[in-house]
Amino acid sequence: MDDDHLIALLLEARRVNIAVWGEGDDLRVRSPHEQEHPLISQLREHKPDISAFLRGLDQRIRRGQRWLVVAEQRLTAAGRPDDQQVETMLRNLDQWDNLDSLVEPRHCPIGSTGCDPDSPVLCRSCGR
Numbered sequence: 001m002d003d004d005h006l007i008a009l010l011l012e013a014r015r016v017n018i019a020v021w022g023e024g025d026d027l028r029v030r031s032p033h034e035q036e037h038p039l040i041s042q043l044r045e046h047k048p049d050i051s052a053f054l055r056g057l058d059q060r061i062r063r064g065q066r067w068l069v070v071a072e073q074r075l076t077a078a079g080r081p082d083d084q085q086v087e088t089m090l091r092n093l094d095q096w097d098n099l100d101s102l103v104e105p106r107h108c109p110i111g112s113t114g115c116d117p118d119s120p121v122l123c124r125s126c127g128r
Helices: 001-017 038-045 047-055 059-078 082-103
Strands: 020-021 026-030
Touching: 001 020, 001 038, 001 047, 001 059, 001 082, 020 047, 026 038, 026 047, 038 047, 059 082
Parallel strands: none
Antiparallel strands: 020 026
16 A cells, blocks of 8 residues: 555544554554444554554654755745745645654654754644
């Protein structure tokens, strides 16, 4: 399953209050639903892909924050950026926020010192 579909599946699980997180090579799922929710079978079906994705999530968020810092500096330096530059920045900002929403258990994915203070975004842990 490609990343876009994995992200969509995990976001949908989050939307219906199904918590998904990795513990080592294991995938943990907690659901408040009395009966098994249909998403749980999809999560099980894609367990290896989801586990691998979640293991790399913090690193991906760190790379994304670095990209956003550089992109924001370029937009600012450009004075009046073109629509495509702004659209790319907004699309990546939205994707970064989606990825950050999947961090479970909640912690700063950037590291022990927290998010880059020059970043146009802060993770949910540092933004509290």
